[in-house]
Amino acid sequence: MPRLKPIIWASAILTLGATAAVSAAGDIERGRQQAAQTCVACHGLDGAGQAAAKFPRLDSLDVGYLTKQLQDLKSGARKNVIMQPFAANLTDQQIADVAAYYAAQTATVASPAATDPALMSLGEKLATRGDWDRHLPACKSCHGPDNQGFGKDFPALAGQHASYIEAQLLAWRNGTRGNDPLNLMLAIAERMTDTDIKAAAAYLAAQPAK
Amino acid sequence: MTHRILTAAAFSLVLGGQALAEPKVPVKLPEFKPGQYVHQAPTLEQLEADQSVHPELRKVIKRGYDLFMNTQQLRGENVFNDMNCRSCHLGEGRREWSGPVWPAATTLPDYRGKNWQVNSLEERIAGCFSYSMNGKPPAYGSDTMLALVAYHQWLARKAPVYESNIAGRGFGKVAEPPKKPNYQRGEKVFQENCAICHGADGQGQRGSDGIVQFPPLWGDGAYNWGAGLARVDTIVAFIKHNMPLGQPGKLSDQDAWDVGYFVNAQERPQDPRFEKSAKYTREKYLNFHGRTLYGTTVNGRVLGEHSNTGEKPFLKPDALRARKFD
Numbered sequence: 326m327p328r329l330k331p332i333i334w335a336s337a338i339l340t341l342g343a344t345a346a347v348s349a350a351g352d353i354e355r356g357r358q359q360a361a362q363t364c365v366a367c368h369g370l371d372g373a374g375q376a377a378a379k380f381p382r383l384d385s386l387d388v389g390y391l392t393k394q395l396q397d398l399k400s401g402a403r404k405n406v407i408m409q410p411f412a413a414n415l416t417d418q419q420i421a422d423v424a425a426y427y428a429a430q431t432a433t434v435a436s437p438a439a440t441d442p443a444l445m446s447l448g449e450k451l452a453t454r455g456d457w458d459r460h461l462p463a464c465k466s467c468h469g470p471d472n473q474g475f476g477k478d479f480p481a482l483a484g485q486h487a488s489y490i491e492a493q494l495l496a497w498r499n500g501t502r503g504n505d506p507l508n509l510m511l512a513i514a515e516r517m518t519d520t521d522i523k524a525a526a527a528y529l530a531a532q533p534a535k
Numbered sequence: 536m537t538h539r540i541l542t543a544a545a546f547s548l549v550l551g552g553q554a555l556a557e558p559k560v561p562v563k564l565p566e567f568k569p570g571q572y573v574h575q576a577p578t579l580e581q582l583e584a585d586q587s588v589h590p591e592l593r594k595v596i597k598r599g600y601d602l603f604m605n606t607q608q609l610r611g612e613n614v615f616n617d618m619n620c621r622s623c624h625l626g627e628g629r630r631e632w633s634g635p636v637w638p639a640a641t642t643l644p645d646y647r648g649k650n651w652q653v654n655s656l657e658e659r660i661a662g663c664f665s666y667s668m669n670g671k672p673p674a675y676g677s678d679t680m681l682a683l684v685a686y687h688q689w690l691a692r693k694a695p696v697y698e699s700n701i702a703g704r705g706f707g708k709v710a711e712p713p714k715k716p717n718y719q720r721g722e723k724v725f726q727e728n729c730a731i732c733h734g735a736d737g738q739g740q741r742g743s744d745g746i747v748q749f750p751p752l753w754g755d756g757a758y759n760w761g762a763g764l765a766r767v768d769t770i771v772a773f774i775k776h777n778m779p780l781g782q783p784g785k786l787s788d789q790d791a792w793d794v795g796y797f798v799n800a801q802e803r804p805q806d807p808r809f810e811k812s813a814k815y816t817r818e819k820y821l822n823f824h825g826r827t828l829y830g831t832t833v834n835g836r837v838l839g840e841h842s843n844t845g846e847k848p849f850l851k852p853d854a855l856r857a858r859k860f861d
Contacts, residue, residue, distance in 0.1 A: 454579075457626030460562050462781050467732070475748050476740065478731055500559075506731050512560035512781045 349421045351388065356426025359419050363411055364427075372427045376437075376486040384430035385535060389477025391424035394504075403504040432534035436484050440527065444520075448528025451521060452482075461516055464525065467509065473535045478506055484534025490526035498522075563784025564632055564776055567702035574701065576629040576637055576690045592685065599686025602679060603628055603636075606668065607747065609679070615847035616669040616804070617739060617747045617756035623667065623764060625777055628690060631703020632776040632783070637691035638701050640684075648822055652858045656684055661854045666762035669804050669845050671852040706772035712792040716767070718834065721797025724790045728779055737801065753801035755845040760806035760838075764799075766826035771795035800833045804845035807855060813839035 361370060364383075368374050372384030383391065397403035398412035399420070415423065450456065452472055455463035465472050467479045474481030482490060496502035497514035505511060517525070567573055582588065582596060602608065604627065606619040625633035639659045647654045649662070660683055661672035673679035726735065732749040733739055739751035751757045764770050775791035776783050786794070806829065809816050814837065817830030824830060829839040844850050 457630050460781060466780060469748060470742055470746055475742065507728065507779055508560050509779065515558050
């Protein structure tokens, strides 16, 4: 039977009415100037961060994600003694500008090569398939194909510093980070062992960032 | 205050170790009943390590796994919506209460009330393609069908044939809620718990590469009116025991019923068994549609009263046919 008349699902969709909060648009050039004052010492002007100090890469992360993290660090919804004073000193507009700037940068650091094969193998399993016998969905089921990030809620993990990923998963597990929507990350992090966390972090860090 | 801190310190000392004793997001699933068969479905790692499996068979099983996880590779040929097998059968088809697929390999051929006849494993898979994937099943005996069958059968490894008292089969059941399921309350539960992934409009989300990241729950990209998940009690059980992802048992029974009702009160492609009208089709397949909202009036509209077959340029795939042994 040929398709006779396409039905428009509008009536169903209209009743739902998507209302996303829209914040001030960021300006990349103003963001660069701000970053050169506020962020450069730890994250670099290219956003490469510092693996040894667990300072994350910011380049090419989603603008909405960066904005929310800075807002949460400012409000205390995400606690971090180093970041808090920097974020607190930024206005909403400055946050939007800095986020727009770093989101527009492209990855500049080479991903570290694979090390311990057993750890990498476990990491690959957790990142791409999960371990459902322990109720661990794959990282990529939310963080997007190849863990390159998906929208403002699920940041890119591929190419992020292993030290930072590890620190964040531990922070979720011990309750010092809790600004994820619906406890989606908490649920997973608290089911991960120390080895799981090390493995996932090592594997993800070794994947090419986009 | 001091007392509380001391107690907490003593508590953590006793527990020691890294893992939290009391998870903040516990997994809450029904208990298995005494006497039920509990299956340990094998993993891909076990497949790789199992030297008794012929290399050719291993290839076919892995092909089936690949099709199961990425069914979109059959888009336009066998699949005409945004679903993958794994969209509903979480955990690679192995997980209890997530519609584990291996029982189809040990319990069929058997009589199924859905189409009033004895079905084989291939026909059962054809049902998924016809309804849940709003598509056209791979031909019986085809390479694609063989690969899918091989994956199912391998997952069933060492399970007793014709054992039907299976732990965690299907999606489970959720007790009738205190209050009758309600569309408005369901919409609220949806926006608060589901919209982050499935979108405020329920249409799921695609990446910039066009690949479906989170599947749509209604509309052309979703399961059609003949899919098992279109039954309200079935989607309620799916939601209660699987959603949000990684948080089985999070929603109360009432919330699960409300949101399941809300989702299944939206429009979706026509039931391939459609004849004359939605009301007529509902009556003819009342054993099935008695559990859906198809052909009923919700918010002033008769659900399913349309000729939209979604992306699919036909209504009923030829594979759905009646058998007679008279």
